Structure formats: C-alpha cells, structure tokens
Amino acid sequence: MWRYILKRLLWMIPVLLGVTWLIFTLLYFVPGDPAYTILGPTATEGDLQAMRETLGLTDGYFTRLFRYLGDVILRFDFGKSYVGGTSVTAEIMSRLPNTLILCLGCMLLSVIVGIPLGINAAVHQGGLWDSGSMLIALAGVSMPPFWVGLLLVLVFSLRLGWLPSVGYAGITYFILPWISNSFQGLALQARQTRSGMLEVLSSDYITTARAKGMSKRQVIFGHALPNALIPVITVAGTSLGNMLGGTVVIESLFAIPGVGSYMITGVNGRDYPVVMASVIILALLFAIIMLLVDLLYAAVDPRIKAQYSAKRRVRG
Amino acid sequence: MKRLFKNKSAMAGLIVLVVIILLSLLAPIIAPYGYADIDIPNMFSSPSGQHLFGTDHMGRDIFSRILYGGRASLQIGILSSLTALVGALIIGSVAGYFGGTTDNIMMRILDVIQAMPGFLLSVTLSAVLGNGLYQTIVALSIGNLATSARIMRGSVMTIRKSEYIDAATADNTNRFDIIRKHILPNAFSPMIVQATMGCARAILTAATLSFIGLGVQPPTPEWGAMLSEGRSYIRDYPYIITVPGIAIMLTVLALNLLGDGLRDALDPKQKR
Numbered sequence: 001m002w003r004y005i006l007k008r009l010l011w012m013i014p015v016l017l018g019v020t021w022l023i024f025t026l027l028y029f030v031p032g033d034p035a036y037t038i039l040g041p042t043a044t045e046g047d048l049q050a051m052r053e054t055l056g057l058t059d060g061y062f063t064r065l066f067r068y069l070g071d072v073i074l075r076f077d078f079g080k081s082y083v084g085g086t087s088v089t090a091e092i093m094s095r096l097p098n099t100l101i102l103c104l105g106c107m108l109l110s111v112i113v114g115i116p117l118g119i120n121a122a123v124h125q126g127g128l129w130d131s132g133s134m135l136i137a138l139a140g141v142s143m144p145p146f147w148v149g150l151l152l153v154l155v156f157s158l159r160l161g162w163l164p165s166v167g168y169a170g171i172t173y174f175i176l177p178w179i180s181n182s183f184q185g186l187a188l189q190a191r192q193t194r195s196g197m198l199e200v201l202s203s204d205y206i207t208t209a210r211a212k213g214m215s216k217r218q219v220i221f222g223h224a225l226p227n228a229l230i231p232v233i234t235v236a237g238t239s240l241g242n243m244l245g246g247t248v249v250i251e252s253l254f255a256i257p258g259v260g261s262y263m264i265t266g267v268n269g270r271d272y273p274v275v276m277a278s279v280i281i282l283a284l285l286f287a288i289i290m291l292l293v294d295l296l297y298a299a300v301d302p303r304i305k306a307q308y309s310a311k312r313r314v315r316g
Numbered sequence: 317m318k319r320l321f322k323n324k325s326a327m328a329g330l331i332v333l334v335v336i337i338l339l340s341l342l343a344p345i346i347a348p349y350g351y352a353d354i355d356i357p358n359m360f361s362s363p364s365g366q367h368l369f370g371t372d373h374m375g376r377d378i379f380s381r382i383l384y385g386g387r388a389s390l391q392i393g394i395l396s397s398l399t400a401l402v403g404a405l406i407i408g409s410v411a412g413y414f415g416g417t418t419d420n421i422m423m424r425i426l427d428v429i430q431a432m433p434g435f436l437l438s439v440t441l442s443a444v445l446g447n448g449l450y451q452t453i454v455a456l457s458i459g460n461l462a463t464s465a466r467i468m469r470g471s472v473m474t475i476r477k478s479e480y481i482d483a484a485t486a487d488n489t490n491r492f493d494i495i496r497k498h499i500l501p502n503a504f505s506p507m508i509v510q511a512t513m514g515c516a517r518a519i520l521t522a523a524t525l526s527f528i529g530l531g532v533q534p535p536t537p538e539w540g541a542m543l544s545e546g547r548s549y550i551r552d553y554p555y556i557i558t559v560p561g562i563a564i565m566l567t568v569l570a571l572n573l574l575g576d577g578l579r580d581a582l583d584p585k586q587k588r
Contacts, residue, residue: 015383018428026444142569144520146527147543147561150550158551245435263436264528267443275443279436286433 004298012287019283021073024065026270034082037270068276078277083269088277092259098168099247099258103285106177106243110185111236117186118193118232122201123220133190140187145246149180149253155192166255173256181250185239192235196228203227229300237293244286332570340386347380352535360553369559372542373549378556382563385537388449392532393523396453397515401462401507407461408468413476413491420470423479429462430512436517438521442530452531456521460514467510471503509575514573523564527541539564 035051036043043051052058056067071077078088117137121130156176157165164173200206201224209219250261255261259278266274321327339346347443355375363370369378411419429437441455460528464490476499484494525541532538534545539560546556 015427015431019431021441022432026440030444031446138572139565142516142524142572143567144527144540144561144564146524147557147564150543150547150557151561154554154557156512161381196408216386241433242435244433245438247434248439249528263439265537266440268529279432279440282436283432287431312412 008291008294015287020280023276023279024068027276032270038082045087079273080272082271088273092277092281095258095262098256102177103247106182107240109182110189114186114189115193117190119197121194122197136192137187140183145180145184146249146253148183152176152180168256173175175255177250181246187242188239193232196231200224200228233296240289318469323577325573329570329573336567339383340390341385343383347383349380351381351384351537355519370555372556378559381537385539388532388536388538389519392453393515393519396518397454397511399457400464400514401511403461404464404468407465409472412469412472426462434459442525447530447533448534452522456518468503473500475499475502509579511569512575512578516568519568
C-alpha cells in the first residue's frame with residue numbers, strides 16, 4: 001500500500017517538470033519584446049538592450065530554461081512581474097488561499113450533491129426523481145459556468161439582494177462562486193453516478209442480494225455503491241480538472257483575487273513570469289488532486305490492494 | 317444506426333443542431349441587420365418587432381449578432397474537433413499498431429500535454445498563438461487530440477490482437493494497408509462519439525476564452541464575447557446576457573444529446 005503511494009508521489013515529479021518545461025517552451029516562442037512592454041515607446045534602443053540583459057532575455061534557450069528551473073525548484077522564486085516589478089512568488093502566496101477555498105468548496109459541493117442525486121435517480125429509475133434530476137443535469141452540463149454565474153448574480157444579487165456579487169470579504173462572498181463553478185461538475189457527477197449505479201444494479205449479485213431478503217438500503221449501500229464507485233471516482237477526477245479551469249474564469253467574474261485571476265491579468269498584460277508561475281501552481285494543484293483521486297482508487301478498489309500485497313506474499 | 321434513429325432525445329438533438337447550423341449558414345441572408353451596424357440612438361431597446369432580441373450597448377441588433385456568432389462558434393467547434401479526430405486517428409493507430417518505442421515516445425508527449433488541466437492548456441496556447449478565429453481552432457484541437465489519440469490507441473491495441481489481423485498479416489498485406497482497411501474502420505465508432513462530445517466542449521471553451529478576452533476578437537461576434545460585453549449592463553438590461561447564453565446552451569445541449577445517443581447506439585453492451 002505504501003509502495004503504491006510512494007510510487008505515485010515519485011511519479012508526480014517528472015510530470016511537474018514536464019509541465020514546467022512545456023509552459024516555459026510555449027511561452028518562449030511568444031512574439032513580442034518584454035523590454036518594450038516594461039519601458040514603453042519612449043525608450044531608446046540602448047535602454048531596451050540593457051533591460052533585455054537585466055531580464056536575462058539575451059541568453060540562449062537552455063540557459064534560460066535551466067536558470068528558470070533552478071530558481072523555481074531551489075529557491076521558490078518565480079521571478080518578478082513585468083508590470084511593476086513585484087515579486088511574483090509573494091503575490092501568488094497571498095492569492096493561493098482564496099483559490100484553494102474556491103476549489104475545495106466546489107469539489108466538495110459537486111461530490112456531496114452530485115453523487116446522492118445520481119444514486120437517487122438510479123434507484124428510482126423511470127420515476128419523477130429520475131427524469132427531473134437528469135433533465136437538470138443535462139442542462140447543467142451544457143451551460144457555461146460563467147453564464148450560470150452571471151444568471152445567479154442577476155437573480156440573487158441584483159434583483160433579490162441576498163448575496164454579494166464581487167469581492168471576498170467573508171463566506172457569503174464565496175457562495176455564488178461555489179455554486180456557479182460546481183454546477184457543471186455536479187451535473188456530470190450525477191449523470192455518471194446514475195449510469196454507473198444502473199449498470200451495477202442490473203448485475204446478478206444484486207438480484208441475489210435482493211432474493212436473500214436484504215433490505216433495499218443494505219443492497220444499495222452495501223453492494224451496489226461500492227462497485228459503482230470506481231467509475232464514479234474516475235469521473236470525479238476528470239471533472240475536478242475541468243473545475244480547476246473553471247476556477248480561473250469564476251475568479252475573474254466575481255473579482256476574487258486568486259491565482260486564476262492573476263493568470264488572466266498576466267495573459268492580458270503579456271506579463272509572462274506571472275502566467276508561467278500561475279499555470280505551474282495550478283498544474284501542481286491539479287497533480288495533487290489527481291494523486292488523491294488515485295489514492296482513493298487504491299483504497300476502494302480491492303484489486304489494486306491485492307496487486308501490492310500479492311507481491312509481498314510471493315517474495316516471502 | 318437504427319438504434320440511433322429510434323432514440324428520441326438524440327434525434328431531437330440532431331434536429332436542433334441542423335437548425336442551428338442552417339441558421340448560421342444562412343446568416344448573411346436572414347439577418348435583418350449587419351453584425352457591426354452601430355445605432356447609438358437606439359441602444360438598449362427591448363425585444364420588439366424591429367429588433368427580435370433587442371439591441372445591445374452600441375445599438376447593434378442582437379438577433380443578427382446571434383446568427384453571425386453562431387458561425388464563429390460552430391466553425392470553431394466543428395473544425396477543431398475534426399482536426400483533432402484526424403490527428404487522433406493517425407497518431408492513435410500508429411502508436412497502437414507499432415507499439416514499442418514509437419508508442420512510448422508518443423505516450424510520454426501526450427502525458428505531458430494531459431498533465432495540464434484542459435482549460436489552462438487552451439489559455440496558454442491561446443496566449444502563444446495569439447487571438448483570432450483560426451488560432452483558437454488550433455489551440456482547441458490540441459487538447460482534444462490528446463485525449464482522443466489515447467482512446468484510439470487503446471482501441472487499436474485491442475483490435476490488433478484479433479484473428480483477422482493475424483490473417484491479414486499472414487497474407488503478407490502491407491502494414492499501412494492493414495491499418496487502413498482493417499483497424500481504422502473498426503476503431504472508428506468510439507471516435508465519432510469523442511468527436512461529437514469534443515465539439516460540444518470546444519464550443520464551451522471557445523465561449524469561455526472570448527469571455528476573458530482571448531480567442532475571437534471584436535467586432536467579430538461570438539456568443540461568449542457578447543456575454544462579456546453585456547456584463548456591465550445586466551442590472552437594467554438582462555436580455556443582453558440571457559440570449560447569447562441560451563444560444564450556447566442549446567447548441568451544446570443538442571451536441572450532448574446527439575453524442576449520448578451515438579454512444580448508446582454504438583455500445584455493444586446495451587441489452588435493448
């Protein structure tokens with residue numbers, strides 16, 4: 001079991017290095033001169049050249065790559081922003097908590113609401129619960145999260161005045177963002193849980209359990225759900241990835257200062273150190289989430305556990 | 317195929333999709349106004365006989381902008397998913413059939429691409445390639461391609477072990493002919509489902525990109541960009557954001573229904 005965890009942890013390292021390399025290389029080829037962006041049109045060619053040297057832009061690809069990797073990995077230094085020269089690392093650290101609150105809240109919401117909805121729909125297949133919740137789920141999967149956000153703001157902030165629409169001064173400020181971002185993932189979760197449960201419920205061992213006289217509750221939670229859990233976790237994992245992307249837009253929409261909105265400011269302002277740092281942090285977050293999902297798999301799927309204990313038995 | 321036609325929701329999705337495509341294609345003919353016709357005195361007019369969906373903050377007719385916006389969104393969706401499909405077919409079958417080092421290298425590259433959350437990848441690619449319709453199409457195809465190629469490779473590896481492939485190999489058939497005549501046709505069906513769902517995802521991503529200022533640029537109308545522009549005015553003129561959003565939702569919904577139907581029709585495990 002621990003070997004599985006260790007293996008997965010070690011695997012994260014090359015993946016993160018690969019992502020950092022990819023982002024660095026992609027942004028390396030962006031046209032445009034950062035020196036010009038910083039100094040403006042009044043700068044002379046001499047000034048521009050001096051700035052380029054200060055920024056380290058005159059070195060070759062590999063020099064710059066390894067310098068960046070060295071800075072990031074050894075000193076946690078993501079460089080200075082092209083706009084204002086502030087420390088990118090400091091800014092990201094101050095914004096990270098907001099992003100985490102948003103992200104974790106959305107994940108929890110989509111799982112806590114989505115899975116029971118799906119189970120309910122599967123158990124009452126064909127009934128009102130089923131058609132009703134699946135209709136809403138279908139709509140949810142097709143609605144862009146930022147539109148959901150706009151509609152929620154329209155109804156709950158502007159018309160009803162119940163909830164605030166911009167800022168981050170307390171938990172109420174996160175409610176609308178949480179709902180907007182999780183709606184799509186929630187809908188997907190409900191749909192996939194329902195189809196997973198339906199497939200499991202038609203299996204023979206369920207019929208046997210029922211025939212044995214087990215109560216409906218025991219059958220659902222004792223037999224059906226554990227077996228349906230594996231595809232459910234798979235979907236939870238992928239939709240969490242989408243949710244991370246959605247976080248970026250939702251932060252922008254609701255003016256929550258997080259890593260995502262920092263990234264967008266960076267992209268629009270051609271501020272590449274900011275973009276690189278934000279993407280790397282978000283990719284790190286994604287990798288950690290995926291790791292937790294994989295660990296969850298190992299806990300739930302007895303086949304994976306068996307793989308690792310069998311090896312020990314064979315050796316000993 | 318017959319199962320698909322019997323599926324009512326999939327057929328509904330297909331019909332809606334065809335209607336949307338037709339409306340977009342015929343936009344230059346049907347649209348009562350040009351999409352950039354500014355008419356400041358008439359700005360923010362409510363839906364009426366003159367302006368079916370009202371006018372926006374520059375007096376432009378929203379109905380015409382929706383029609384033209386459909387062209388942008390559909391172009392992006394269809395072209396990017398088609399490109400991804402073709403790419404995935406090629407990469408997937410080469411990696412799956414030849415296996416070994418070729419497969420390994422390709423999969424490592426795909427691993428790195430897939431290690432980034434999809435939307436982040438699209439944003440970064442958009443930042444690199446620049447804004448505009450065709451750049452967005454390329455940016456969106458790449459993410460789609462990675463997932464589809466992996467699925468294709470899986471199918472190919474399974475099919476490769478079938479007996480009719482052994483027969484063809486024994487027959488001294490050229491390897492590329494084997495891929496072309498035997499493997500591709502059989503691995504194709506899950507790819508079609510992927511392409512349809514990919515199209516839906518691409519349209520959503522394109523709208524999101526335009527919403528944050530990347531992707532398609534004004535004055536070219538695009539549904540996501542319309543939502544972004546209308547954002548400041550929703551307090552008093554809510555229809556500015558309801559209409560484009562409904563357009564996005566309907567198109568994506570239709571594609572999702574169609575994709576669901578295709579998946580159910582092609583799934584050998586269906587007991588119906």
